[in-house]
Amino acid sequence: MKIKFKAIASLAIVAASTLILGSCSTGPDSSGHEYMPDMYRSPAIEPYVDYGEVRGREQEGVKMKISSLVPPHYTIPYFGTDSASVRLMLPYFRKANEAFKLTHGLYGADLTPADEYALAINDVNPLKLTADNSEAIFKKGKELFLANCSHCHGEKGDGNGPMVVSGAYAGVPDYKTVAAKEGQMFYSIYYGKGAMGSHSSILNKKEIWTIIHHIRKIQDDKYGTFDASGAMSAGSVTDSMPKPAASAGNPQ
Ligand code: HEC
Structure with a gap:
């Protein structure tokens, strides 16, 4: 045994x-x-x-x-009950530049040799600010900005986020020095620019345009302020906005 x-x-x-x-x-x-x-x-x-x-x-x-993060081409993610937002759910009409395939890994995206960034100068924010909605839009924009962008751009948008301060990252501009018009900001946030990656898979178009209102408020404190009659205050950056080109239309 x-x-x-x-x-x-x-x-x-x-x-x-x-x-x-x-x-x-x-x-x-x-x-x-x-x-x-x-x-x-x-x-x-x-x-x-x-x-x-x-x-x-x-x-x-x-x-x-x-x-699987990439939905099938030309499908439209739609959610919510606000029918006024339907247009904002449609795919972004500008295409990424062909160079972005290498620099931003935009494989599978519709690419074009045209400089769509330059053309985006005429695109205007489809989310119109009014005396009634501006407070809510700025609040939402700030919230989205703090969650998605401030680690690089800094809470004040001065380019000194914790990623930059830690020395891990460099080249983030102070928003006050950014010359890009809002349509170009959209293009850069959507597809990426330089060392900034594309945010198209984490933010929808409405969210990006909401953040852009917040960025413009950082650039100019008077942006989106209204007088007693409900008109946008003088000095607001909106007055200097380029007008959309008649031929290009603005299907945003
Ligand atoms: C990983 C760091 C990083 C993150 C995260 C980031 N950015 Fe950027 N951002 C940059 C850098 C770097 C540049 C400068 C790009 C260049 O000009 O080459 C830049 C440039 C920009 C510009 C100027 C674009 C132009 O056309 O000149 C805007 C506007 C902007 N970022 C907004 C955002 C927003 C909004 C978010 C969040 C949704 C965000 N960024 C997230 C690093 C970042």
Whole structure:
């Protein structure tokens, strides 16, 4: 009986060591042999996983892709009950520049060789400020800005967010020195510009235009203030806004 137990015990030890040693691998980045891969990797397609390399097998075509975050082309995400916002849910009519494929990873986007950023100078904010709605729009704009942008741009929009102060990041402009008109701001926020990435997958058009009101308020304190008669106060930046080009229209 004793001998039998010893034999079983040593067999078990040998089996266990074989199993443990067998799972080792020389590759420094390898997790070793996976006996039950389903426990490590979900068999279901995960939205945030880069499937460009699975178990050492590389697939160039799908590398660096935000796979399921991108909705099918020309589908329109619509939510809410405000029918006045329907136009704002339509896809942005300007296309990304072809160069953005390399610089901003805009794979799968409709690209164009035209300088759409230059053309965007004529686009105006479709969210019109009035004496009644301005307070709510500025409040929402600030909230979205603090959640999505201030880590780089700074709470005051002076370009000194914690990312910049920590030394991790540089080249963020003070909004007061930004010459871009609001249509161009939209283009840059939507597709990205220089070291700033595209925000089109995390903010919808209405949210971006709402933030732009907040940015313009940072640039000019008088922006979006109204006198007793409900007219926009003199000195507001709105007065210097370029008029939309007649031919281009403004389908925003
Ligand atoms: C990772 C850091 C980072 C984040 C996050 C970021 N930005 Fe930027 N932003 C930059 C940098 C860098 C530039 C300068 C780009 C250039 O001119 O090359 C810039 C430029 C801009 C400009 C000027 C664009 C122009 O056309 O000149 C605006 C407006 C702007 N950002 C708004 C935003 C808004 C709104 C958000 C949040 C939704 C945001 N940014 C998030 C780094 C960032």
